[in-house]
Amino acid sequence: MHDLIADPGLLYVTATVLPLVSFVLLFVGGRRWGRWGAYLACAAIIGSFVLSVVGFGIYVQTAPHHEHSQTAAASQGAGHAHAGAHSPATETTRGIQPPWSGSIYWAVVHYLGESEPAAALRLGYYVDGLTVAMFLMITLVASSIHIYSLGYMAEEQEEWVEDHQAHVRRRGRFTRFFMYLSLFCFSMLNLVLADNLFQIFISWELVGICSYLLIGYYYERRSAANAANKAFITNRVGDAGFIVGLLILWTYVGDFNVQHVFDTVRSPAVDSHGEPMPQGRQFVRVTAEVDSDGHRYYRADDQGDQVLLFRGHVHAPEKVQDTWHYEADMPTMPYWLLVVAGIGLFLGCVGKSAQFPLHVWLPDAMEGPTPVSALIHAATMVAAGVYLVGRVFPVFVPDVLLLIAYTGGLTLFVAATIAIVQTDIKRVLAYSTVSQLGYMMLALGVGGWVAGLFHLLTHAFFKALLFLCSGSVIYGCHHEQDMLRMGGLYARMKITAWTMLVGVLAIAGTPLFSGWYSKDAILVQALSFVSLNPRHFLLFLLPLLTAGITAFYMFRLWLLTFAGEPRDRHVFEHAHESPWVMTGPLVLLAFFSVVVAWGPNPFDVQGSWLEHFLHQGQPATLDHEKGYELAVVASQAATRERGGNYLARDSWLYPLFEKAALGPHDLAGALGLLVAAIGTLLALGVYYWRVLDAEEARRQFARVHAFLMEKWYFDALYSVAVVRPAGVVARACRWFDLYVIDGIVDNAARATVRLSQWDGRFDLGIVDGLVNLTADIVYAVGRSLRAVQTGLLRNYILFLAVAAVGLFALLSYLMALAG
């Protein structure tokens, strides 16, 4: 208890371990626990939530309230944490101010005769503002979903359950579901808690396997098992990239600690003597040069092929003729490897967050139970990729950030277009998840660290809400998921309809709903970036356009489900509202979907308290006022004033604002609202007022419709380009083994047998001197050799022994010659 107060970080460790305890108990206890197992899992995650709230309270009280101080403290903290195996005690020097961190050894390699390790992999915790916010979100959403699942999965409590899709009767698996959820919660919290990339990678894989297990929860269904495999294997493609990124950073930094990595690849603000560094908090690209006196040095150069690493003692550079000269003995790493490392880590995020081109697994993942779709495949795990990009943001060089932005931009558009034509209620939501994750990636890529993570948090609430509502609809309609067979359900399930409408309004970016604040932040960020880099105009156009598409397909979903006349009487007749254990969480999440982003004045789109809170944790490397790193992308001179949140004076849009006295917030916000309104009206026009005919549109654009129905043909492409070739290679390997290698082996054996037969024939011939009898004898010998193994074996051994002696004699002779 004392430790918990002395180091609030341990609160978070406890919050992480609670679900693990629940998992282990359920694993050992198995079915015997019955419904109590589920209560145990709920208690564990609610316990984690309570601890997170307490931790949040302590954090808000003790956190320093000026910007950037955290990262500065973080770098110190990381240094301290490395001094000892387990060092919460180091906090004494700075009270209990966050970030809280500590770690223990997991695996080490020693020098001979030294107790300090040469290199070590560690497990640790690091709690800063982002961690605090993520913990609150994860535990709150997870708690709601646990409770909701008590209702949704209730029929699994029966001894025998009928699976109508796979047409089997099977045992109920109630506790198993909660066991997996507990393992997932542990892994997810551990991912957020980790202070190093190695631990993140471990959790990364663990959440992946939980996702696999839960997608395949109804494993009797072939589609579910396939979807589970697809999810895990697609993710592994990303993970292979992640591993490569890890290897590069390990090589040049020698450590996986995130803060340590940043401190090494970026220049410190001041050198070891307190002198300010000219390129503080930046990557320093350099070229190795030799001056006329033969002194070697590194010249700072925006196009240099090396990046300086800042380890140990650092001296500020000298200024020589407008360029900075760094000492030649500083360690460096090739710039291209830093790019590869960034791409590698990002590839991991692409897999996990279902970004283009690895997005194909997420829609299929909807095979899992709906609460799982809400928790894992909407609110938390898929957001882990976004979280990681945010967490390791300072490692990404501008080129990689641009790649991230475009990946996000492409993803959000592609997924939204596919969502338009889906008729399965969960698949629409799945594609909208992919699309929203694209928004977050895009925001991060254009330098909107706060905007991206802000959207992550708000999205978690309203998307979990939307999924749970869809679950409630599916539950109420007795496992009907096709929207074309719904309609008019408002009359049957009012709570679900209203709460879902809240979710729809939030995701469409309606003012006063949480999505408004975060989407606005993203659009503003994108607009600022584009105003600086006009040739990347797509990065604003795509999200803007997609805001309209989003509003369209979300209202389409709501209207098809709840409004109009029932299209299937049977479904309608039997539809009913869900029990309170399910609607309760809906109301709770709906509440948060509205207010989570509010500030003192909810009408101020920039006044969100949550956004402000995240702002304090923004990496100091990303100087949001200057947007420096991104300006480099545009390869503009570094001296010009440019906008992160406001427009640069030389931007092509600037005159507009000067004359109209508008800010980018007004422009981006107004455009966003306008587009969303158009999308909404279009949806109402087609699916409510029926002034437009959807069928007609489908006929008119049959090609486009088919293209979208086939999901841009990604699955077909991968099948042809990856899956089948892998099968061919695999079969080729088997063939090679069976026919080439074993062919050689078997033929060699046969040849040896023949040789031994000749040997036997020769032997007998000498001894008996009866040449004309050999034929018969050979026949007999041959037959006996074939029939009796031992005879064969003896000959072999003889042969090998002779060969060995001969070979050895030969070798000795050669050796002697060689001298």
Added chain:
Amino acid sequence: MNIPDVWLLTLIIFVPSLFALLVLLIPRGQEEWMRWTALFGTLLTLVLTLFLLIDYLNLQDHYGTAHRDRALLGARADEDLLLAATHQPARSDDLIVRIPWIERFHIEYFLGVDGISMSLVLLTSVVSFLAMIASWNIERYVKGYCVLFLILETGMLGTFLALDLFLFYIFWEVMLLPMYFLIGIWGGPRREYAAIKFFLYTLLGSVLILLAILGFYFTDLRPLAEYFKTHPQAQQEAQVLDRLVQRARGAAVNTFDILLLHKVGRESARLEALYQEAKSSAEKTPSVENQKKLEEVSALRQKYQLFSRDFQVIMFILLFIGFAIKVPVFPFHTWLPDAHVEAPTPISMILAGILLKMGGYGLLRIAYPICPWAAYELAWWLGLFGVINIVYGAFAAMAQSDFKKLVAYSSISHMGYVVLGIAVWTGLDRFQYWSWGMNGAMYQMLAHGITSAGMFFLVGVIYDRVHHRDLNALGGLNNSMPLYSGLSAVIFFGAMGLPGLCGFVGEFFTVLGTWNFDRVYAFLAAMTVVVTAGYILWTIQRVYLGNNPRYEGLPEIDARELTVAIPLVVLTVVLGVWPPLVLEWMEPSVTGLVRQLAAAVAIP
């Protein structure tokens, strides 16, 4: 050497054989007694091994972190020898046994333990014990089976503990024949083909190893004794060799002593490194000074280098092929799928769990330290073999439809990490990478020993129930045998390299080491995780998931089978979650070896 150590190590090796004798005495018809006797034999061995582990931990504590180098096997053996020579009492805890055996040829009964052998001895006794439990449903010729099984265990333990090449070779061969019969008599339909294939492959390997052993033996060590005398820092080594020279009374000094040969190998490599350095600098700047230096070094090399470069390369290749067959390394691997498919379940467990590790152990204990220069020169090729194994094995596994064959090919893929981890020679200044690789290789051997034994056992459990292994005809076992399927999932995920389970640790360490040796290798090894996930998940889907009315009502895994499966599952989890449990005592020996080898070829 002290008496308790002698007894402990000797008993560990020969208790199984003693029990084999006991089994022989049991009259026909008392099959149950034979099984229990054999089981007790393996259990006793396991208990003794645990005592050995405790002793080894004490030993390590005794030397402490500051004297890790003195706790290394070679240093301990030297210390022991010198104490004996000066008639001082031996240390109470050096875990070295050295008794003259055939004095005419300087053959000794020489045993010793360090972290490398300790871990494998432990693995052997655990897997043997579990395999014996798994042997309960062997019905034919139970007596013969138990006797051969126990002799096999003696052979395996002896191989890991022997420090005399002659003794090593004997144990190596002792292990071979029982295996031949165990596959050939108790195996499946094509058992004879498989058994003879196994035997011939392995015998070929043995012959090559024998050649190398003879090559080492017939090297006269007298020049080395002189060489050590000129080195003030090699006092201990000089004294040890001096004793041998005196004992030989003017005749050639030959030895089968593995640890002594390590020294010969290291010194030869050091001279070679000096020579190569001098040569290249003389070629680069042909000054008189450099030329003179080259001549000096050349003369030194001429005089003292017992294992010349060419000799090392030839011997290393002989040894490598010999051990590679055991690992098995592509293209010497095709005995393995056949042997596995035909062997009875417990023998498959032993084969995959332990026998394959002898290849890796041989590389670590014999090939590398005795021929360091060759290993250094050929490192890239060795790594290539490792990578081919990883990739080729994984793809070949994917194409199999026989469950056991799939597991066999997955073994080939996983053992590739062992070869790769051993191969990644990154030099003294960056020795940490090689050390990760080497530790990864060792850890991978343990992890693979556990998961592959587990997988073969689990395949056997199904085979006993449905009498076929066709992956495409299985399915739905998750419903009929939920407990069994749950345990299987853990083991299979462990083999897949899921973090938190043991397979991940070795693979990750290996890849961590490889990147700094060759990026392409590391990239390929990292990419293979996708293929591995592919074939494992596909297998899980075909066997456990889905729904198959044919196998409804299949009996759940029974108590005996659980006693085999649960320890393996627990080990899979424990070793994955907390590797320090093993690394704590294994890593110093492995890193010590890496340091010594890296230092041997580094230019001072």
